[in-house]
Amino acid sequence: MTTSVARFDRWIRNEFVEYNTALEEAYFAERREVLDGRPELDEPKRAIVTEGHHLIGRILDEGALPVVEREKYQLLGMVGYHLAACRRHESVAPGAEELSAAWSLASLLGSSLGVAPRFVFAHQAMYNPASGGQFQTFTSLEDEAVFLTNNGLAVFAYQRAAEAIRRVVPIGVSSPLSAYLLETARAALEDVLQFNRTLSKTLDVERFFFNVRPYFKTYRVGNAEYRGANAGDFSAINELDVLLGLATTRDPFYQNVVVEKYPYVTPEDQVRLRAIGGEQSLLTRFLREAESSPDPQLVRNAELFLAVCRAHGAAYTYHHHKLVLPFLVEPAKTAPPERLSELTASGPPLAVVVSGLSYLADLRSARDRPGKPSARKDLDRLRELVSRGTGDGHPASLTATAE
Ligand code: HEM
Structure with missing residues (x-):
């Protein structure tokens, strides 16, 4: 794993999970799928977009994509978690540039593997690498x-x-x-x-x-537009x-x-x-x-x-x-x-x-x-x-x- 991919992996396992979990608890308290116009929720929503964008940009800048097919597939899954979370919290306007790095990396990986450039169920089940007994998730919810x-x-x-x-x-x-x-x-x-x-x-x-x-x-x-994970x-x-x-x-x-x-x-x-x-x-x-x-x-x-x-x-x-x-x-x-x-x-x-x-x-x-x-x-x-x-x-x- 290159340094920039390792940094992204750490973020997915830590800050990303914390932001999503905080947002989910707020939505669940009101039994709503998503909440808009709540300033205290804008912060974690924005952090998912901007921090993910920055970390993915560093991977592209480093220019050293994985060579092994399995690692490419796993990285595609991680980029996909970021895109799926942005979509789920409805935190990016359609057409916004903020997802351009993620789109670019996902397209590169998807076309090299011959698969849809999005995360799919296999990324979460069959290709989800556990570390210290913990696999990658969106939230820490049981x-x-x-x-x-x-x-x-x-x-x-x-x-x-x-x-x-x-x-x-x-x-x-x-x-x-x-x-x-x-x-x-x-x-x-x-x-x-x-x-x-x-x-x-x-x-x-x-x-x-x-x-x-x-x-x-x-x-x-x-x-x-790529259909959802199933x-x-x-x-x-x-x-x-x-x-x-x-x-x-x-x-x-x-x-x-x-x-x-x-x-x-x-x-x-x-x-x-x-x-x-x-x-x-x-x-x-x-x-x-x-x-x-x-x-x-x-x-x-x-x-x-x-x-x-x-x-x-x-x-x-x-x-x-x-x-x-x-x-x-x-x-x-x-x-x-x-x-x-x-x-x-x-x-x-x-x-x-x-x-x-x-x-x-x-x-x-x-x-x-x-x-x-x-x-x-x-x-x-x-x-x-x-x-x-x-x-x-x-x-x-x-x-x-x-x-
Ligand atoms: C809460 C749990 C689950 C729900 C609500 C659920 C719901 C669904 C829905 C709605 C679809 C259709 C997807 C679409 O076309 O939009 C689907 C497809 C499918 N699900 Fe589930 N599912 C669940 C768990 C599982 C589990 C544990 C399996 C076992 C592997 C499974 C196997 C499948 C299969 C194989 C299909 C694709 C249709 C097919 O080829 O037969 N699902 N599921």
Whole structure:
């Protein structure tokens, strides 16, 4: 780390956190998203803008940008925290020159890495370097740490599941080794559900709504506006959807979900997103083998596969009913009308985003909806073939239920 980057890093971990936290406490006391026209709050708002501008300017002046890709990505995240905080406190007029250094550094780093020049969820979870047990945050509020920790853990668990499912492809669905991989994926998806449960039980709805969520908004870099950070910006969940056979990139809605997130994921996840759809799904492979030669190992693996699909559906249905609805949709009902347009990370009105998420929840839990794609019929067929193989005429239902 060069001297100027180290100085910026120290500032992000100390003064930046103090300014944001003081502002958040003032907003929270009045249950307002932001407060204007309060002279005592102008000082920390201005300090975030000017001190950040100065420190970023020093990095540009030093002219020694990181060479290692990971360090470039981490620096892009730090510049992004500064820009996101300026946006969140609404402390810079649109078009003001005060962000020019940050825009310039973010653009340099973003174009060199081939990603959107803004901070994304991966900067906060997978690329957030802890020092003395403390990772980078906007505030020192407990709820921000709870949110980041459980989101990060859920993403790691999704990645563990996707890694296991990916490994089934070259060895085949009837391999005795696949049983271990399917079992790993099921356990990992149950961990996702567990982390989501912990999040739902420990995160305070109002703290999330007033003090955590506003840092994830859309912001500008130069002349372009980049949509907000989204905990779903990682490839593993989509790899799972398509490899399991619950979704397909031939579905225009789903294809758009995958393509849209491309600039907002890490460079290594971009490679994985590009590869999605290149392999036949496990569901198709299971059906083919089960129809022709349902040997005991295949039957055992198919039962495990069905359990993986159930766990995937359950984790995402929980996300919808116990995170999206209570933490965003419910509190949004009391938000002032002029704030409603800024509630989602991706930009469209909340109702549109929620309807899209509900569509995804249906795909992942293989729920039948008239006129919409669903893996339900194929899963039922596989379940039937499996139950014939085991002599059990009453297989477990595949419909995922949220708590
Ligand atoms: C309080 C907690 C959470 C809330 C309120 C929430 C809300 C949302 C919202 C509103 C979106 C749509 C974003 C947009 O397009 O504007 C979204 C997307 C997504 N979230 Fe969450 N989320 C939360 C936690 C999590 C966690 C812990 C995970 C687990 C990794 C997660 C995974 C996803 C995924 C994967 C998507 C993208 C859609 C997809 O590809 O399926 N979220 N979330």
